[in-house]
Amino acid sequence: MLPRLARAMSSTPQYTLYTLCANAEKTLPSHSMHVNKTKSDLAILGIPYTETKLTFAEIRGDLARASGNDKVTVPTLRAGDEYVTDSFKIAEWLDARAPTPTLFPTRDAHRLARLLSAWTDGDMALSIRELFRPLFYDLNDAASKEYFVRVRYLGQADELAAHRAALRSLPDVERKAVRARASLAVLENYLSHEEGPFILGREASHADSIVYGWYCCSQVNARVVNPRLWYHDSLPRVAAWVDAMKxxxxxxxxxxTPEGYAY
Incomplete structure (x- = not known):
C-alpha cells in the first residue's frame, strides 16, 4: 500500500527522490530543471525525502532496472514499491494525496500549470537556455559529457562548441540576454496582475515550481543570468518572486564557477 501524504509529513522520510548529478563523485547539486521543480513541490508541501543522486549512465542502468522502466527519466519519486516519473505527474500524484489541494488548489491552477509547462519548455527555454545550458558540459564527468552531447545536442558537437564559444563573448552574451529578458517579461506582466508574491497570489503552487526549476538550473551561470535576467531592473516583480520562492x-x-567565460 502506498504511504499517504500525511504519513510522509513525519520527520522520517517516506519517499526517495532520484535526481540527476553531473559527476560520479555526486558532489554537485542537480542541474536538471525538472528535478528542481519536484524539489520545490516537496518543499512547498513540507515533505521530507531521501535524495539519491545518479549520473546519466546510472539512470539508464540502475534506475531503469529498479523501476522496471527502460525509458525512465528523472525526477522519479519512489513511494513504497511504486515509482512515479515526470515532474508534472509527481505533482499530480502528491496533490491527490494531500489533505487539501495545495499544488493545484483550483481547476484553473491545473490548466495554468499546463500552459506554464508548455511556455517554459518552449518559448522561454529557447530564449534563455543558451545563457547557461552549454556550461553543463563543463561540470559533467567524461561519461556524462558523452551522453550530454549525444542526447541533449543530438550528437552535434559543433553546435555545442559554438554555444560555449558564444558565452566567452560579452557582446554575444548581452544580445542573448536582451532576448531572454523579452521572454521573462511575460512572467513580469503576469505577476503585475496578481496580489503576489507568487504566480497564483499569496500561496506557492506547482505553477511556481515549474518556473523556479528553470531558475535553479540557470544558476550554473549565475554571474550572467542573475544580474541580466532574474534580478534585472526591468523585471522587479520577477526578482521579488525569486526571493519569495527562495x-x-x-x-x-x-x-x-566555470572559468574562461564572459561575465
Whole structure:
C-alpha cells in the first residue's frame, strides 16, 4: 500500500527522490530543471525525502532496472514499491494525496500549470537556455559529457562548441540576454496582475515550481543570468518572486564557477 501524504509529513522520510548529478563523485547539486521543480513541490508541501543522486549512465542502468522502466527519466519519486516519473505527474500524484489541494488548489491552477509547462519548455527555454545550458558540459564527468552531447545536442558537437564559444563573448552574451529578458517579461506582466508574491497570489503552487526549476538550473551561470535576467531592473516583480520562492522552499542551488567565460 502506498504511504499517504500525511504519513510522509513525519520527520522520517517516506519517499526517495532520484535526481540527476553531473559527476560520479555526486558532489554537485542537480542541474536538471525538472528535478528542481519536484524539489520545490516537496518543499512547498513540507515533505521530507531521501535524495539519491545518479549520473546519466546510472539512470539508464540502475534506475531503469529498479523501476522496471527502460525509458525512465528523472525526477522519479519512489513511494513504497511504486515509482512515479515526470515532474508534472509527481505533482499530480502528491496533490491527490494531500489533505487539501495545495499544488493545484483550483481547476484553473491545473490548466495554468499546463500552459506554464508548455511556455517554459518552449518559448522561454529557447530564449534563455543558451545563457547557461552549454556550461553543463563543463561540470559533467567524461561519461556524462558523452551522453550530454549525444542526447541533449543530438550528437552535434559543433553546435555545442559554438554555444560555449558564444558565452566567452560579452557582446554575444548581452544580445542573448536582451532576448531572454523579452521572454521573462511575460512572467513580469503576469505577476503585475496578481496580489503576489507568487504566480497564483499569496500561496506557492506547482505553477511556481515549474518556473523556479528553470531558475535553479540557470544558476550554473549565475554571474550572467542573475544580474541580466532574474534580478534585472526591468523585471522587479520577477526578482521579488525569486526571493519569495527562495524563502518559501529553502531551495537555492549554487555551482562551481566555470572559468574562461564572459561575465
Amino acid at each position: 524563502a518559501r522552499t529553502g531551495l537555492d542551488v549554487s555551482f562551481p
